[in-house]
Amino acid sequence: MGKDSANASASAWVRRFAPLVPAGGAVLDLACGGGRHSRLFLDRGHPVTAIDQDVVQSTLATGAEVIAADLEGGAPWPLGERRFAGIVVTNYLWRPLFAAIRQTLAAxxxxxxxxxxxxxxxxxxxxxxxxxxxxxxxxxxxAGLTIVAYEDGSTGTAVIQRICAVNGPGPVAVNPAPGR
Structure with missing residues (x-):
């Protein structure tokens, strides 16, 4: 898969807000699946850590740190005290992870x-x-993060919630073009 097709497969919401992740900052792709968002951030020059229960190495772009972990099985959080400049989560919900996600998000x-x-x-x-x-x-x-954008509703094919939030005061100017 070429760079353009890999980036096109990424969620429009993620593509829209990817430029807000500080340049060169480490990105966590949580519940990464096939790695479409890992590839997007690798192409943008970020070091990426991709975590999923069933990680298929061949589906992830070369250069990502890949961690196979059962996030729902009660094992300790596999990232310890590491912090990330960007965290991406799509099509996944395991409520007990919200605290770990917040703690893992860098200033x-x-x-x-x-x-x-x-x-x-x-x-x-x-x-x-x-x-x-x-x-x-x-x-x-x-709560406590700066909300850059939030949506909750029907797309016509699904009902979803989306958020982009910054752990701090947020960007001075935000005007990323919608990626839809």
Whole structure:
């Protein structure tokens, strides 16, 4: 997969706010799946740590630190005291990780989070409330961070919540072009 096609497969929300992650800052791709966001940030010159339960090395771009970890199995947080300038989470929700995500976000770090929300049952999977954000839940979890952008609603094919938040006062000027 070429650089352009890899970046095109990344979420439009993540592409939109990726420029806010400080240049050269380390990025955590949490529950990375096939690594589409890992590739995006590697192409942008960031060191990337990609974590998932079933990591397939060949699907991730060369250069990412890959960690296979069961994030839901009760094992200790695999990153210890490490901090990241950017954390990306898409299509994944395990509520007990919110505290670890907040602790892992560096000062002035950027959190980009996008996943399914209550109401998605009308469109298909996931349907289980354990895997669907409650109304306003991402805002609650990001209390104390500077909210750059937030959306909660239907896309016509799913119900999702999205947030971009900064661990600090936030960027002076934010005008990233919508990536939709």
């Amino acid at each position: 002035d770090g950027v959190l980009i989070y996008e996943t399914f929300a209550a109401g998605n049952e009308a469109f298909g999977r996931p349907r289980n409330p354990a895997h669907l954000l409650r109304p306003g839940e991402l805002l609650e979890q990001c």
